[in-house]
Amino acid sequence: MDMLAITNLQKRFGDKSVLKGLDLSVPEYSVFGFIGKNGAGKTTTMKTILGLLKADGGEILVSGEKVVYGQTATNRHIGYLPDVPEFYPFMTAPEYLSFCGEITGMSRIEIKSRSNELLKLVGLGNEKHRIKGFSRGMKQRLGIAQALLNRPKLLICDEPTSALDPVGRKEILDILMAVREQTTVLFSTHILSDVERICTDVAFLNDGVVNIQGKLSDIKSQYRTEEYVLETGNEEELKLLMNVFAGLKKSGMNTASFRENDHTLFDILRFVTDNRIRLLKIERVEPTLETLFMEVVEK
Ligand SMILES: Nc1ncnc2c1ncn2[C@@H]1O[C@H](COP(=O)(O)OP(=O)(O)OP(=O)(O)O)[C@@H](O)[C@H]1O
Numbered sequence: 001m002d003m004l005a006i007t008n009l010q011k012r013f014g015d016k017s018v019l020k021g022l023d024l025s026v027p028e029y030s031v032f033g034f035i036g037k038n039g040a041g042k043t044t045t046m047k048t049i050l051g052l053l054k055a056d057g058g059e060i061l062v063s064g065e066k067v068v069y070g071q072t073a074t075n076r077h078i079g080y081l082p083d084v085p086e087f088y089p090f091m092t093a094p095e096y097l098s099f100c101g102e103i104t105g106m107s108r109i110e111i112k113s114r115s116n117e118l119l120k121l122v123g124l125g126n127e128k129h130r131i132k133g134f135s136r137g138m139k140q141r142l143g144i145a146q147a148l149l150n151r152p153k154l155l156i157c158d159e160p161t162s163a164l165d166p167v168g169r170k171e172i173l174d175i176l177m178a179v180r181e182q183t184t185v186l187f188s189t190h191i192l193s194d195v196e197r198i199c200t201d202v203a204f205l206n207d208g209v210v211n212i213q214g215k216l217s218d219i220k221s222q223y224r225t226e227e228y229v230l231e232t233g234n235e236e237e238l239k240l241l242m243n244v245f246a247g248l249k250k251s252g253m254n255t256a257s258f259r260e261n262d263h264t265l266f267d268i269l270r271f272v273t274d275n276r277i278r279l280l281k282i283e284r285v286e287p288t289l290e291t292l293f294m295e296v297v298e299k
Contacts, residue, residue: 001029001064003154003184006048009058011044018044020208024057026154026201031180033195033216034188035293036205042188043083045205050075051069065154068162079147079183081157085139089132093124093142096131100146118145122175137168144175155179157187161194173198192289204293212292223292227285230268233278244271257285269298 004026060067100110122141173218203213208293
C-alpha cells in the first residue's frame with residue numbers, strides 16, 4: 001500500500017505556478033528521497049501534505065485518507081520535522097518531549113517510556129543540558145524524536161541534513177535508516193549522496209512535476225549507461241589500445257572509457273588477449289544519481 005499518494009497536485013503563488021500536476025507514490029516502509037534543487041517546491045509540497053497550504057488542484061491521500069486544507073485529521077498519521085525546527089531553549093530534551101506529549105494528550109507513563117526510547121535512539125539519552133546549548137545536529141536529532149513521539153505512520157523531514165557537517169549528516173541518516181522499521185520516511189533534499197546512502201525509493205521534482213520516481217535500484221538499472229572504464233598495466237599498453245580503438249577516451253595515466261556504441265566489449269577483450277595487454281580492471285560505469293538528476297534538470 002502507498003502510505004502517501006499525491007495525484008495531479010497544483011499550487012500557484014500569485015501568477016507563479018510552483019506545482020504543475022505533481023504525482024507521487026510513497027510505498028509503506030520505504031525511505032523515500034524527494035529530490036529537487038533550491039526553490040523546486042519541496043517545502044510547498046510538504047506543507048500541502050500537512051494541510052497547511054491550500055492546493056489549487058489535485059488530491060493527497062495519507063494512509064488512504066484525504067487531506068483537507070485547514071483540517072488536521074490526517075496529521076495524526078504524520079510526524080513532521082521542518083527545515084529549521086524551533087524549540088523552547090530553556091527546556092532540556094526530556095522536558096521538551098514531555099511538553100509535546102502532554103499537548104497531544106499522551107499519558108505520563110507513556111510519555112516517560114516513549115521519551116526514553118526516542119532520546120536513546122537519537123543519541124540524546126544522556127544529554128542533561130538545556131536546548132539553548134545544542135548544536136544544529138542535536139536540534140535536528142531532537143526534532144526527529146519529537147516527530148516520532150506519537151508513533152506516526154509517516155515521518156516527513158524537510159531537508160534534515162542540509163545545514164550539517166558530514167558527521168552530523170551521518171548521524172541523521174543513520175537515525176532515518178533505523179526508524180524505517182517503525183515508520184515510512186519521506187525526506188526532501190538536494191544532497192544526492194545522502195539519498196544514495198539510505199533511500200529505497202526516490203522522486204525527482206523538476207519544473208513543478210515529478211519526472212522520475214520509483215525504486216532506486218530500478219531507476220539505476222533502467223538508466224544504466226553502456227559505458228565501460230578500463231585500466232591497463234601501464235601507459236604504453238593503453239596507447240596500444242587507443243591506436244586501434246579511436247572511441248577510447250583517456251581519463252587517467254592508464255585508464256580510459258568507451259561506449260558500447262563505439263566498440264564492443266568483445267572486440268576490446270579480444271585485442272587485449274591477442275596482444276597480451278595486462279588489463280587491471282574493466283567495469284561498467286554505474287550511473288550516479290547526480291548524472292541522472294542533471295539529465296532530468298537539463299531536459
Ligand atoms: N508563501 C509564498 N509566497 C510566494 N511564493 C512562495 C511562497 N512559498 C514558496 N514560494 C515560492 O515557491 C517556490 C518553491 O518554494 P519551496 O520553498 O517550496 O522550494 P524548495 O524546493 O523547498 O526550496 P529550498 O530547497 O530552497 O527550500 C519558490 O520560488 C518560492 O519562492
